[in-house]
Amino acid sequence: MGTAVAALVLVLWRPAWRRARHVVTIAHEGGHAVIAVACGRRLSGVRLHSDTSGLTVSRGRPSGPGMVATVAAGYPAPTVVGLIAAVLLSRGYALAALWAAVLLLALLLVWIRNFFGLYVVLLAAAVVVAVSWWAPPEAKVALAHLGTWYLLFGAPRAVVELQRLRRRGRGRESDADQLAQLTGIPGGLWVTLFALATSGGAVLGVLLLAARAGLLPP
Template sequence: MNWRGLLDALLVRLGATIGAGRPVVPGWPPGALALAVLSVLVPPVWRVIRPVVTLVHELGHAGVGLLCGRRFSGFVISPDMSGHTVTVGRRHGPAVVLTAVAGYPMPALVGAAAIQAAVGGHAGAVLLAVLLILLGVLVRVRSLFTMAWVVALAAAVGALWWSGTPRWSAAAVVWLGAVLVVGAWRHLVAVAVHGDRDQDPGALARLTGVPAALWCLVMAVPVAACSWWAWRALAGPLGPLLGGALR
């Protein structure tokens, strides 16, 4: 294997990723957005892509837990596509509450940020960041199923980052961002309707004495704000098609 050639190619690809910045506004955003909505609403497709939303949900718990001084011990994505994250620290207090609240809004936050970056011409940087995060969290995986799923996702993201054109990379990132935003709503509405006490709102209710329904409303606020952010980020690409109604 020509390691020098591979290293040179890697440096060139990194330079192209870091140097990108020209807004990419072809005709792909409407199609990517429509496909994302269908991906979340069509049950067979949703079963395949749901782990993406679950993964961001669980890493949201982990990331906020770390910021609050807790220790991230590990996470699992189950074959039924649910997930579980373990952070270690005090069993009561603001850090526990913030860590628990973070899960459901995090996919919407990440999705909106990804859409904003893609519209601004930084889809390659998003793909590289996702790849590095996936590789980094492998040491915290606590099941073979989770390991296989994260490795497969990292391989797909890495291949797209390495060989994808700016247009395809941007379309993929907009699709992924929209899936995360719409998926965040689907997850939150599902837990609010079914009232599963084992989910985050139920756990917060037991921890604080505040009803789970109110915690669902608290989580809905940042999800709504991130949805608006994503919508506004797409105003430029979608505006001409909708006669400027988004502006």
């Protein structure tokens, strides 16, 4: 479980979080993009910024279920990706998890519309491809677990940051506040739902990986 400890350090230690948070942002914006396309919206593009923020723009009806689903998809997306990876790892498919990550990054690359976003996604893809292709099996398993733990632990922290921004009056364009405008449900309740989804997903992921490691009774 050393990779779990390493992931916690990356999430809880602020200097590391500032840099590694781009991984969570990639999954977040990818979630917006995938659901937008799935709901029949026209995706204009995705931008990733050096401050770890991002923006996904799609065209279609400015309201309705498709727009709500698109906006709501961001914060749970890292948890969903982490859980899918955890399921693969729990069945011994570490390499499959890595190549799935490469495919998702390649898909996102098509939608990127700024140079920094291009740099971040290419760098992430290069690391995963290099490890998947040339690294020994132990390194492949370690990277797959580290990435999975990081997404599972990082998603709840991103929600905490969202609420902090809202309390400071700097989150008026946040996903939660956009959802409040679209649905009439208060933004604070949306933050609570995001928190429950991400923390619950983290617990489920921990149980899956702990069972695989033999740390839970059969």
